[in-house]
Amino acid sequence: MIDSIDKLSPRKQQALQTRKKLLEAGQETFLENGFQKTTIAQIIKKANTGYGTAYVYFKNKDELFMILMDDLMNRFYEVAEIPFKPQSKNEALELIKNQVHLFLTLAVEEKNMMMIVKEAIGVSADIDQAWYKIRERFINRISIDIAYAQENDLAKKNLDPSLVARGWFYSNEMYMWELVHNEEKYAMDDVIHNLVSIYGNGLYE
Template identity: 70%
Template structure:
């Protein structure tokens, strides 16, 4: 059983608070400067801690950012993990459309940090590798929902669930980045409708 913060020793509570301070400072620094221009020195200064102390928790700014990115993406994963047990194609359509809306809306709501994520993926091998693992986690979760639909005679059984899941994820990610970067010439409602229509018409019976 995990102890609550109040049950931890003062030393452990202080350690947790120090780590939290570094992450908070990191988030602020990345949002202010972007990934490339942010430095570990800026983060440490903002966290009001020492270099030696900071390096106990994180080896570099990439590791700090990866932790922040994982926390952010866990919010997206909560959307992916929403209960998916439809009994009809119509129910599946409604659930899928809801997930797409939540996914894309969350990306827009977190636009500033998502822009830093996009930047970091392009310049940090560590962040890029972590993004690959995050992407694969989403794809596998989508495949689980597809297999459920196939096993319950809602979706076409001859289609490879993992392959369809990969295509579905990439379609959502593409529009996600367009919305985050304000590059889309389409409204979010039009994107949601198009994605859901194309996906369900191709996969479901």
Template identity: 60%
Template sequence: MKHEIAKLTTRQKQALETRQRLLEASLTVFLENGFQKATISQIIKKAKTGYGTAYVYFQNKDEIFMELMEHVMEKFYEVAKCPFEPKTKKEAYDMIQHQVRLFLNLAVQERKIMKVVKEAIGVSPIIEKKWQEIRERFIKRITEDIQYSQQNKLAKTDLNSNLVARAWFYANEMFMWELVNQEESSIDEIALHLTTMYTSGLYV
């Protein structure tokens, strides 16, 4: 990445810096005000840039927030991308439980921005649509893991891998939002129960 930046012209570097400044300013504004109360004017003022300049990069606050949301969800997706090639049901159980813990811990670590994400999904059709795309990306990855287990005779082959993946993600998503909204919850207990129910139903 540094090597690529070094190749840029001075003007391109300045553009990159301006864009980054807008994103950093917007994160502060959204965390301070929430999604609905945040305005593009507040972001521009915080970034110390002109209106014309700002609108070159983002048309509205929804566009800016969408990028922030994608950035934070990429951390969750890194968990979903953990190598998954179990040889036994016990291995699969341990790996899945570990992933659930990592996923839910991230929800707690990123609680402030995730609260704004939840608010934005409820009021912005653009953000809601982007969230659906993010969901589908997770479901696709989970489907691949289930198909691996089915192909290796660890999981029931008569179950539809996509439907199971969809149900599994929604279960995790529900607890993710619960952890975002409340301080007191046992991640270990949630991970234990979720993983036990999931693997008991899917694995042979």
């Protein structure tokens, strides 16, 4: 990556550095002030870039935030993309349990940023739409795993993979927000045990 950047012209290298500075300043400002109270002017000031220059890269704070959100979600996608090729129900449940644990642990580790995401979804139509697309990407990946289990005679074949995947993701998302908000109503291990038990016994033979 460094080599490829070094091959760019000085002007393009400067542009990449400016964009990176704006994104870093944006994340710091969002974490300090929350989504609604953050302004593009605050981000520009923290990044120490020209006011007009910032708008070359981002039309507004919503667009800048969506890039930060995508970067964060890519870490969650890495969990979703863990190979899922179980040969038995027990192996499938262990793989699912591990994925749920990694997914929820990452959400808690990034809870400050996740709370800003939650706030932004509620006040920005663009970010709400972006979150919808993120959901659909996760649901599609889960559908593929369910279809694999059905094709290999591990899961009930009378169930619709896309519908089951949708319900499974929404359940995980709900508890993710519970844990992110640190309401301390439920222990993570209890959440994982109950989620996987209900899902696994409902889907797998």
